[in-house]
Amino acid sequence: MKKLLPTLIASALFASTAATAAPLMQQSAQQGQAMQQQQAQIKxxxxxxxxxxAAMNQVQQVSQKYSKQFQNAENAEQAQTIQQKAQEEMIxxxxxxxxxxxxxNAVIQQVQQDPELQKRLQEMTEQS
Structure with missing residues (x-):
């Protein structure tokens, strides 16, 4: 179980990056700065x-569901359609x-930067 949390966090990071990459790329630099400030303020x-x-577990399930389909896509258009469906389900x-x-995403960023928060999440995972 101790090895599970880093794997889940990595999966969550991958999944959330995929799930939010398009909307985030469309933001202006000013909106990006405001979002970073908001993320830093989340308690x-x-x-x-x-x-x-709970969200991370669901995102991981969606990622697993679409992973094989994505790998077996016959062309870029089909892969893009699969990725879009997966992103919608992850969101x-x-x-x-x-x-x-x-x-x-703010939680993921803070978990990556804060060993104490990682430990806290690990303990919560073990209790459930």
């Missing part, structure tokens, strides 16, 4: 982290867990 409560863990999974894509 990591147990409730938020529980939502994050829906995050939203269904009670988070926005921005909040989800």
């Amino acid at each position: 990591m409560t147990d409730a938020l982290l529980k939502k994050f863990l 829906a999974a995050v939203n269904n867990a009670g988070l926005s894509a921005e909040e989800y």
Whole structure:
């Protein structure tokens, strides 16, 4: 179980990057700066982290669901269609867990930068 959390976080990072890459690329530099400030202000409560863990598990399931289809795509157009469906489902999974894509990404960024937060998430995972 101890090795599971880093794997889940890596999967979540990959999935969330794929899920939010297009909208984020369309933002202006000013919007990007505002988003970074908002992410820094998010308080990591147990409730938020529980939502994050639920979202992360759902995102991972969606990623696994579409991974093989994506690898077996016959052409770039088909791969793009599969990726778009996966992104939509990932965003829906995050939203269904009670988070926005921005909040989800903010948690991922903070987890990557904060060993104490990693430990806290690990403990929450082991308790569930």
